[in-house]
Amino acid sequence: MIVPRTMTEVWATMGSTIASFMFIWAIIRQYCPYEVRFYFAKYTQRIMSFFYPYIKISIHEYTGDRLERSEAYAAVEAYLSINSSKCAKRLKAEMAKDCSNLVLSMDEYERVKDEFQGIQVWWVSSMVMPLPQAMYPQQERRYYRLTFHKRYREIITGAYLKHVMQQGKEIRVRHRQRKLYTNDSGNKWQIYKQTTWSHIVFEHPATFETLAMEPAKKEEIIEDLVTFSKSKDFYGRIGKAWKRGYLLYGPPGTGKSTMIAAMANLLNYDVYDLELTAVKDNTELRKLLIETTSKSIIVIEDIDCSLDLTGQRTNKREEKSPDEEKGIRKEHEESSSKVTLSGLLNFIDGLWSACGEERLIVFTTNYVEKLDPALIRKGRMDKHIELFYCSFEAFKVLSRNYLRLEAHPLFDRVESLMKETTITPADVAENLMPKSPLDGADKCLSRLIQVLEETKAAAEATEKDEKEASTKNAQSSIKAAEVPAMEDAACPTTRKLSPKSQNMK
Numbered sequence: 001m002i003v004p005r006t007m008t009e010v011w012a013t014m015g016s017t018i019a020s021f022m023f024i025w026a027i028i029r030q031y032c033p034y035e036v037r038f039y040f041a042k043y044t045q046r047i048m049s050f051f052y053p054y055i056k057i058s059i060h061e062y063t064g065d066r067l068e069r070s071e072a073y074a075a076v077e078a079y080l081s082i083n084s085s086k087c088a089k090r091l092k093a094e095m096a097k098d099c100s101n102l103v104l105s106m107d108e109y110e111r112v113k114d115e116f117q118g119i120q121v122w123w124v125s126s127m128v129m130p131l132p133q134a135m136y137p138q139q140e141r142r143y144y145r146l147t148f149h150k151r152y153r154e155i156i157t158g159a160y161l162k163h164v165m166q167q168g169k170e171i172r173v174r175h176r177q178r179k180l181y182t183n184d185s186g187n188k189w190q191i192y193k194q195t196t197w198s199h200i201v202f203e204h205p206a207t208f209e210t211l212a213m214e215p216a217k218k219e220e221i222i223e224d225l226v227t228f229s230k231s232k233d234f235y236g237r238i239g240k241a242w243k244r245g246y247l248l249y250g251p252p253g254t255g256k257s258t259m260i261a262a263m264a265n266l267l268n269y270d271v272y273d274l275e276l277t278a279v280k281d282n283t284e285l286r287k288l289l290i291e292t293t294s295k296s297i298i299v300i301e302d303i304d305c306s307l308d309l310t311g312q313r314t315n316k317r318e319e320k321s322p323d324e325e326k327g328i329r330k331e332h333e334e335s336s337s338k339v340t341l342s343g344l345l346n347f348i349d350g351l352w353s354a355c356g357e358e359r360l361i362v363f364t365t366n367y368v369e370k371l372d373p374a375l376i377r378k379g380r381m382d383k384h385i386e387l388f389y390c391s392f393e394a395f396k397v398l399s400r401n402y403l404r405l406e407a408h409p410l411f412d413r414v415e416s417l418m419k420e421t422t423i424t425p426a427d428v429a430e431n432l433m434p435k436s437p438l439d440g441a442d443k444c445l446s447r448l449i450q451v452l453e454e455t456k457a458a459a460e461a462t463e464k465d466e467k468e469a470s471t472k473n474a475q476s477s478i479k480a481a482e483v484p485a486m487e488d489a490a491c492p493t494t495r496k497l498s499p500k501s502q503n504m505k
């Protein structure tokens with residue numbers, strides 16, 4: 001049996017080589033200066049790598065001088081959190097940011113196996129401890145190390161790492177806490193500084209399910225949003241930045257702000273509530289835009305009142321004493337924004353607007369007709385959505401939300417009244433809200449019917465008044481037209497007057 005003997009010999013040789021190598025290494029470590037040790041380690045590693053068939057890739061938590069956590073590390077961590085919780089033996093448990101549950105991840109020095117297209121790879125989580133003799137306190141530096149056979153170099157460094165990053169990012173998005181950003185600090189001294197985004201956790205309960213609206217229209221909007229969120233390749237192919245503009249318009253209380261919250265909840269996006277009056281100039285507006293992240297909705301509410309583009313609500317002021325008026329004017333001058341229409345147009349679809357991806361820009365207004373057509377043309381505001389007064393279909397959604405009612409004998413009366421008068425969803429919602437624990441569906445619906453009847457009566461009274469006023473006007477203008485004719489008849493000389501003198505008269 002030659003082969004086993006040879007194999008045994010090979011093993012024996014390898015064993016003795018390793019043993020002698022360890023012995024030499026121990027001597028070098030003990031007696032040699034740092035430089036010799038460094039060169040020894042460097043060249044041994046080179047020799048070893050010649051025989052060693054595996055490749056290792058390290059992904060560090062912090063790279064270079066950056067204070068920010070590396071995106072790649074966070075993506076790998078998220079990717080492995082799913083994989084490792086199934087197969088790792090030692091796990092770390094941390095409280096999620098919203099304190100709702102525990103998030104599991106691989107513990108230090110734990111190793112997990114992963115498979116991609118039939119190829120096995122190994123991930124190890126590790127860390128470098130700070131040097132004890134360091135001049136200033138240091139933190140341990142964590143990293144993940146990926147190991148794979150060198151024959152799969154191309155597929156692992158290409159397709160596999162791309163897959164890990166993509167999956168990791170998706171998991172992070174799914175598990176992240178969404179944020180509501182604002183650029184308005186409310187601090188009037190802020191005007192001397194650049195405005196930046198500050199945020200709180202976004203926790204609005206509105207969804208498309210709870211939004212009162214005709215089902216067909218609702219479906220159309222949901223489909224539009226979902227299609228947008230899945231159209232990365234399409235936008236790339238047609239050479240357009242991956243963003244979409246929505247204009248929501250309609251009377252106050254018809255659900256424009258509620259719809260924005262529903263959009264954010266549907267797509268799992270962050271919300272950037274942009275207060276244009278707090279932005280100093282176009283440069284600052286651009287800076288704010290660059291700081292927004294992907295998967296977000298940038299909202300400008302009441303766009304008609306935000307700037308001097310039209311601006312009525314901001315100009316509308318109550319009566320004030322001259323001193324107060326002066327103070328307000330000064331404050332207004334100090335805080336007034338120099339953002340121009342062209343600055344805003346560039347914000348929406350200028351070159352800089354393509355610096356992020358997967359973003360919705362939403363404008364809301366009560367007066368669509370007052371907006372500059374350039375601002376809302378298709379391509380800028382791609383989808384215009386009008387929010388109407390409450391229809392019977394929308395009422396049924398509200399009664400389901402507020403009273404858990406699908407049908408009720410009083411619904412017919414509500415339906416017929418809704419055809420005869422208008423009421424906002426906000427008013428319907430307010431009337432359907434139980435005011436005491438004893439308020440049942442009957443009471444809430446009767447209250448709504450009473451309000452509808454009152455609104456109808458008030459509208460009829462106004463209409464009657466207007467009719468009477470216009471009849472009076474018509475009669476008085478007929479009388480006014482008749483007077484000169486009668487005067488002419490009474491005084492024939494007037495007929496001789498020239499047109500000019502008649503005008504003077």
Ligand SMILES: Nc1ncnc2c1ncn2[C@@H]1O[C@H](COP(=O)(O)OP(=O)(O)OP(=O)(O)O)[C@@H](O)[C@H]1O
Pocket residue numbers: 210211212213250251252253254255256257258259365366425426427429
């Ligand atoms: N379509 C709707 N579906 C469900 N609830 C609605 C709807 N419209 C209004 N509401 C209710 O009315 C309240 C006010 O609505 P919202 O703030 O969305 O109105 P808006 O159109 O943004 O008004 P404004 O023009 O004054 O800003 C909401 O808190 C919500 O409870």
Ligand SMILES: [Mg+2]
Pocket residue numbers: 256257258301364
């Ligand atoms: Mg609103």
